[in-house]
Amino acid sequence: NAGVTQTPKFQVLKTGQSMTLQCAQDMNHEYMSWYRQDPGMGLRLIHYSVGAGITDQGEVPNGYNVSRSTTEDFPLRLLSAAPSQTSVYFCASGTGSNIQYFGAGTRLSVL
Amino acid sequence: KQEVTQIPAALSVPEGENLVLNCSFTDSAIYNLQWFRQDPGKGLTSLLLIQSSQREQTSGRLNASLDKSSGRSTLYIAASQPGDSATYLCAVLSGSARQLTFGSGTQLTVLP
Numbered sequence: 001n002a003g004v005t006q007t008p009k010f011q012v013l014k015t016g017q018s019m020t021l022q023c024a025q026d027m028n029h030e031y032m033s034w035y036r037q038d039p040g041m042g043l044r045l046i047h048y049s050v051g052a053g054i055t056d057q058g059e060v061p062n063g064y065n066v067s068r069s070t071t072e073d074f075p076l077r078l079l080s081a082a083p084s085q086t087s088v089y090f091c092a093s094g095t096g097s098n099i100q101y102f103g104a105g106t107r108l109s110v111l
Numbered sequence: 112k113q114e115v116t117q118i119p120a121a122l123s124v125p126e127g128e129n130l131v132l133n134c135s136f137t138d139s140a141i142y143n144l145q146w147f148r149q150d151p152g153k154g155l156t157s158l159l160l161i162q163s164s165q166r167e168q169t170s171g172r173l174n175a176s177l178d179k180s181s182g183r184s185t186l187y188i189a190a191s192q193p194g195d196s197a198t199y200l201c202a203v204l205s206g207s208a209r210q211l212t213f214g215s216g217t218q219l220t221v222l223p
Contacts, residue, residue: 031209035211041215048208058210099157104153105154
C-alpha cells in the first residue's frame with residue numbers, strides 16, 4: 001500500500017552538482033508529474049508524463065530533465081544545481097480525471 | 112493559461128466556528144477540482160474531489176461546491192477544531208495533458 005514514494009526526503013547540494021530525485025508509484029497510473037513548491041507561490045508544474053515513453057514540459061522546466069521508461073518510475077534530474085532550485089519537490093500520479101496522489105516531498109537546498 | 116486564486120490568504124477563527132474558503136479559476140474547461148490539506152513541512156492530502164459534472168461533495172464536516180460556469184468553488188468547514196489548522200490548497204485539473212493548476216492556498220488557524 002505504498003502509493004507514491006519519493007526519495008530522498010532531504011538533500012543538500014552545492015552549486016553545479018547534479019542529482020536525481022526519485023519517484024515511484026505502485027498504482028499503475030498513467031499520469032505522473034513533478035511540482036515545486038516555493039513560499040507564496042503555490043505548486044508549479046515542472047514536467048509531466050502521460051505514459052511510459054512520453055514526457056512534456058510544464059510551467060517551469062528549465063534546469064530539469066525527466067524520463068519515463070516504465071509506468072512506475074518518473075525520476076527528475078537536476079543537471080547543474082543552482083540556488084534558485086532550492087525548493088520542496090513533489091511527485092504526483094493519477095489516472096484520467098480521478099484523484100491525484102502526492103508523495104511526501106523532497107526538500108532540496110542548493111548552496 | 113489556467114489561473115487559480117484563493118481568498119483569503121490567511122484566516123484565523125475561534126474553535127467551533129463555521130468557515131468558508133474560496134477558490135476561483137479562469138478557464139471553466141476543467142475535468143475536476145480538488146481540495147488538499149497541507150500541514151507544515153508535510154505533503155498534500157486530498158480532502159475532496161469534485162468532477163466537472165458535479166455540484167458538490169461532502170466528507171464529514173467538509174463540504175465543497177463547484178460552480179463551473181462562474182469559475183468558483185468553496186470549501187465549507189463546519190464546527191472548526193484546532194486540528195483543522197493547516198494550509199488548504201485548491202487545484203483544478205485541465206488541459207489535454209490533465210495538468211493540475213494550484214492556487215497559493217489559504218492558511219487556516221483555529222484557536223482553542
